[in-house]
Amino acid sequence: MRINPFNPNVSLMKYQIREIVDVAQRLSELIPGFKVENENIGDPIARGWSAPPFLKEAIKKAADDDKTYGYTHSRGYPNARKWVVEYAKRFSPSSTLDYECVLFASGLGAAISAIYHMLPKGVRVIQPTPSYPTHASMESFSAGAESIAYNLDPDNDWQPDFEHLEKQIVDHPEIAGILIINPNNPTGAVYDAATIEKMVALAEKYKLFILSDEVYFRMVYNGHKYVQITDIARGRVPLMVMRGTSKDVPWPGGRCGWVEFHNVDLDEDFRKYADSIKKRILMEVCSTSLPQMILSDIYDDPGYEKWLSDYNTQLEKNSNQIADILSESPYLNVNRTNGAFYMMPLFKDGVLNNRQTLPVPNDAAREYIERGVSRRDVPLDLRFCYYLLAATGICVVPATGFFSPYFGFRLTTLDRNEKRRIRNYKRLVSVIEQYVKSA
Numbered sequence: 001m002r003i004n005p006f007n008p009n010v011s012l013m014k015y016q017i018r019e020i021v022d023v024a025q026r027l028s029e030l031i032p033g034f035k036v037e038n039e040n041i042g043d044p045i046a047r048g049w050s051a052p053p054f055l056k057e058a059i060k061k062a063a064d065d066d067k068t069y070g071y072t073h074s075r076g077y078p079n080a081r082k083w084v085v086e087y088a089k090r091f092s093p094s095s096t097l098d099y100e101c102v103l104f105a106s107g108l109g110a111a112i113s114a115i116y117h118m119l120p121k122g123v124r125v126i127q128p129t130p131s132y133p134t135h136a137s138m139e140s141f142s143a144g145a146e147s148i149a150y151n152l153d154p155d156n157d158w159q160p161d162f163e164h165l166e167k168q169i170v171d172h173p174e175i176a177g178i179l180i181i182n183p184n185n186p187t188g189a190v191y192d193a194a195t196i197e198k199m200v201a202l203a204e205k206y207k208l209f210i211l212s213d214e215v216y217f218r219m220v221y222n223g224h225k226y227v228q229i230t231d232i233a234r235g236r237v238p239l240m241v242m243r244g245t246s247k248d249v250p251w252p253g254g255r256c257g258w259v260e261f262h263n264v265d266l267d268e269d270f271r272k273y274a275d276s277i278k279k280r281i282l283m284e285v286c287s288t289s290l291p292q293m294i295l296s297d298i299y300d301d302p303g304y305e306k307w308l309s310d311y312n313t314q315l316e317k318n319s320n321q322i323a324d325i326l327s328e329s330p331y332l333n334v335n336r337t338n339g340a341f342y343m344m345p346l347f348k349d350g351v352l353n354n355r356q357t358l359p360v361p362n363d364a365a366r367e368y369i370e371r372g373v374s375r376r377d378v379p380l381d382l383r384f385c386y387y388l389l390a391a392t393g394i395c396v397v398p399a400t401g402f403f404s405p406y407f408g409f410r411l412t413t414l415d416r417n418e419k420r421r422i423r424n425y426k427r428l429v430s431v432i433e434q435y436v437k438s439a
């Protein structure tokens with residue numbers, strides 16, 4: 001090539017949630033009868049959930065409407081944006097959100113890319129660690145540098161470590177915003193009003209905006225309640241809220257998410273930044289039309305709240321059952337999941353080393369795994385996840401794949417099949433023991 005078109009910053013992008021699927025695929029070619037237990041991807045449909053009947057009905061109805069097949073307004077149908085405003089007011093009655101401050105994207109993944117893409121070079125958004133990798137990857141890719149992170153504390157129910165967060169903000173004057181993911185992926189934590197207040201107060205003190213990823217906000221249980229950051233930040237801090245249909249409908253294949261820009265009047269620079277994100281999305285012409293057309297048919301259906309309540313009841317039961325089983329392992333520290341559908345058990349200090357293995361069914365598969373873990377810088381939890389996958393088919397994602405400073409793994413609590421769920425997690429406990437004692 002005359003000029004090398006390869007951008008080396010791609011090494012800043014990690015998405016092990018999917019990368020481990022390639023490993024599973026290769027193993028299924030090498031091991032006859034290999035069966036993968038997908039505990040890696042937050043896709044309810046893949047774990048036995050059906051799309052609710054009212055969603056299917058709404059799609060059928062929309063299929064007869066020619067509008068479904070056309071472009072929408074580049075920021076989203078005005079009626080869909082007005083619906084978002086009304087929906088936001090249901091949870092936050094004094095919200096002053098205007099429909100011109102709502103922006104649709106083809107899934108929040110697309111919105112996340114646009115949000116970080118439009119930051120000027122060198123301007124940063126501090127990320128939680130562990131973090132959802134699309135945020136941390138796209139932020140660092142846009143910046144051309146490793147992410148700047150604040151710790152979530154596993155010894156305090158995965159709550160943000162505010163001392164660390166403030167120190168990072170002070171040490172890094174290039175930080176313009178704070179990302180908060182609540183309920184949290186990958187930890188399953190939910191933040192109470194005091195935590196949200198501290199977050200808003202810090203943003204206010206240092207004149208930062210907050211980016212609040214709330215894609216799981218309807219999925220909170222174990223006695224916790226969702227606290228609306230819009231109420232606490234009103235009049236104080238510029239705020240972007242991200243919501244969508246991937247998790248609480250669940251319709252991840254619908255590719256529909258939206259961004260709400262709150263408190264834009266507080267700061268002219270933030271207003272201009274918000275406008276630049278709208279312009280960036282305009283370049284994509286429009287976001288997926290169908291979900292926008294039927295948002296009200298889904299969320300306003302008389303059956304939706306009951307459906308959601310049953311969904312949450314089941315997720316609460318699943319997650320507590322899994323936490324109880326995994327807590328029996330003397331090698332793990334387990335925090336309960338209080339929202340979303342993830343858990344991140346951590347290995348206790350010193351439990352893992354780079355000699356541990358599990359029996360792998362045949363030579364070809366063993367050689368493949370050994371090659372995969374042979375690099376000197378392979379994190380110890382990735383090594384464990386590879387052996388676990390090859391030996392049992394159980395597919396979880398290493399915590400370090402979420403930019404975690406601790407070794408562990410993230411699982412989903414979605415599996416609807418109770419027998420299989422219990423069997424898999426009991427097996428996981430015994431296989432961890434086998435792995436730890438192997439060297």
Ligand SMILES: Cc1ncc(COP(=O)(O)O)c(C=O)c1O
Pocket residue numbers: 042106107108109110132181185213215244245246252255256257
């Ligand atoms: C915290 C968080 N934000 C955003 C997304 C992406 O959602 P979407 O399907 O709308 O792209 C996910 C998906 O798992 C997520 O966990």
